[in-house]
Amino acid sequence: MLIKKYDMYKKEEHSYYSHKRFPEYNSFFYITTFFRTAFIYVKRDGILNFIKKNKEGMEFEEINLDINDTSNIIFLSESWHDYKDKTTTPEIEELLEEGNFIKLCEIGFLDHITMTKDNFINILFSWDKIIDQQPPFALLCQDDKDWFDVKPFDTQEAMEQFVADHTQK
């Protein structure tokens, strides 16, 4: 596995925080927003039950989750708080009325990231483990096959070593 992009997280009082503040980390931003604000609702139901129950996805206060069941792709997109002031067209208004967030992502109105449904389920299980075990560090990464993962670490050194071992020299 080769790490294409990563972000290191340190456990703080209430959660894990990244300190990288660059636009290229947008994809991580949507994942961490989901972890921070929406994971509680996944945890309540249990991961598989949540996915089974919310076949179309779910709208949250800070993020939208939409699932295309045919292509097995999930979309994590910005919420009302972020898109409410964007300029719209009649087509966009219609899609907003329909609640067709997938199309709104596809036409570029909503900022978003996509990943496969399998990847999403996998990352939910990984994050669930981190929430339960509360390790001092966590690494969120994207590999060369665009697979997202989050891994626990006991020390910063171990985390950095892992990154060094999996980054193209």
Next chain:
Amino acid sequence: MMLDMQDRLDHIHQQQDDQYQAGKSRMLQRSERNLESVKHGLYSTLDTGEALLTQMMDKSVRENVCDISEMVVDITITDKAFDSLLHLSQIVGNQALQAAESINQNIPPSLLDSSMSFAETSTGEIIAIADTTGESISVAMASQIAANRAEQSIRFAAKTKELNEKINEKLKPNKKDVEALHKEIEPFLSSEKIIDVERLKATENIKQIEDFRTYTDNFKNLDKLKPEEILYLNLCDWLAPKALEINDRLKKIPGGLKIIDQKTGIEAVIKEFDLFHSLLGEMKPQALANRVSGGHLFIPELKGAILDINEIKQFGKGYFDMGIKYAGKQSTKYKPNSYFPIGTSIEQAVEIIEDAISNKGFIEFIKPENISIESALASTKKTFEATHRQNQKFTLHTDNGITNFYPNAPK
């Protein structure tokens, strides 16, 4: 003898006179009785018409152009009773006025508040015509609309009852608080009629109300509004003076109300709370989108009117979230929406938020995350998480100082 004759003649004249006078009086009495009875019937016609007119005039109808109303105006103003009343009776008739009154009682409040004309069709049916839209309402149609409105009200009431039962069973709220809030809101809980159109017209610079102002041409075409939109506007009317008072107080804080993340130094000045979004929620005319955004104060009548509900889960001290979706939307997607404890008043909600903002060591800057601290400092849009002393967290979104907020479910 001559005197006798003269006396007798005088007596006869007097008798004739008395008889004549008596006869005249009887005739007049009879005539007056007849007149009174005619007047009674016609005044009752007039009263009906006058009541109808007064009612319409009270509802800002200034341009009634129907013959019936014009005639009633004329009679009322000039008090030319008899001839005009007879004329009125011939042309209009009690039946017609009753028909008009029946329409008046049953047409949608929106049409009542529009400029209306009454007219008689070729078949003799009285219809009401909305001048702006040309929409006409007959007695039968008005009855149908009234029935629809009643059905809608019953449906809303049933949903509210169901929601209250669900909530009471699950959360066991403080009855005293619930009753106090309900008592305050009750006069505004109409989905059939805008409670005070003039006051709503005078309430300016509130985004949520402005959308409806544009849509209804400054609240003239209220017939366009759906029952849930009427209820929402009435609740906006309830909230508006409170929001004004709260935000006026904020403006008087020297340097403004600041929210600061002490770790990063990122701060924002809160100039105004968007209480309409935060507590009532978003509603745009004719739009289904956004109806699940905001609205973190639990008003069962409003929620019952617009939402379908699924799971309810309590957290913290009386806070809870509820899965919601707009009732008119074909979707399986529910949004978990969080709420202040049931019975929380507007003032209490604001006090809780201000308390969390003053808990300085427990404020975290959240967004925009994907920019440098320098850029974040300069950004007009910022998101913070604040923790109340009772350990309840809140998210606050500030945009050029206008701030909305909601309670967070625990992570």
